[in-house]
Amino acid sequence: MPNPPEESLTTRGLAARVGYSVQQVRDLERLGVIPPAVRAANGYRQFGASHLTALRVYRAMAAALGPVPARALVPGLVAGTVAEAAERIDVLHAELAAERARVKEALRALDVALAEADEVFTAEDALSIGELAQALGVRPSALRHWEREGLVRPVRTPTTAASRTYGATAITEARIVAALRAGGYGIPAISVLIERVRARSGPAEVRDVLAARLADLTRRSVALLAAAGHVHDLLVDRTDAAPAD
Incomplete structure (x- = not known):
């Protein structure tokens, strides 16, 4: 037929x-x-x-x-x-899975950064740019770029302007920036959130932003x-x- x-x-x-x-x-x-x-x-x-x-x-x-x-x-x-x-x-499926893993890691990194921010911090605990870069798994050049963008504020050693020391606040800021960058966020958006963190109003919002990203990935999947x-x-x-x- x-x-x-x-x-x-x-x-x-x-x-x-x-x-x-x-x-x-x-x-x-x-x-x-x-x-x-x-x-x-x-x-x-x-x-x-x-x-x-x-x-x-x-x-x-x-x-x-x-x-x-x-x-x-x-x-x-x-x-x-x-x-x-x-x-x-x-x-496509692999890319979504990889992005979901990055966002989850960003959420974990944010929680660690905020939890450790409340710990007692002494001068001996400060990190050099190389030590912090290694701890975060980024290049020192990334930390310098974040500093130029105002996202991280290390302390400059008086003896030389090229020497940076990262104390508790700077380490926390760097960890949050690294978490958001891992979650796919650009510098302008991170700058807004970092300012809110500094104003003591932003950690929950940063977490909400990452959680919303995770929900969107689920929707896309x-x-x-x-x-x-x-x-x-x-x-x-x-x-x-x-x-x-």
């Missing part, structure tokens, strides 16, 4: 299926997010099931990653091989699982269409 003819959709009909505008569909076709449309004799675009599947993949990926990363990713899924598409999806169903449809269609060996 012959297969039923594939449904033909106009640009407007395809847009309506996924809740996009006609212009959005045209833009996504131009960017390679969906395959090129077939042109009818009258010049109008005609779309089919493969276009609808690709558009659903993009919509789901945009929910998981954001529109800009999705526009960069989906053309490769549409035009590449099945093996390439599967590898890219594996990388779940959204990526939802997208996987549409990606599966895309790859199965391509596998079915591939010639047998």
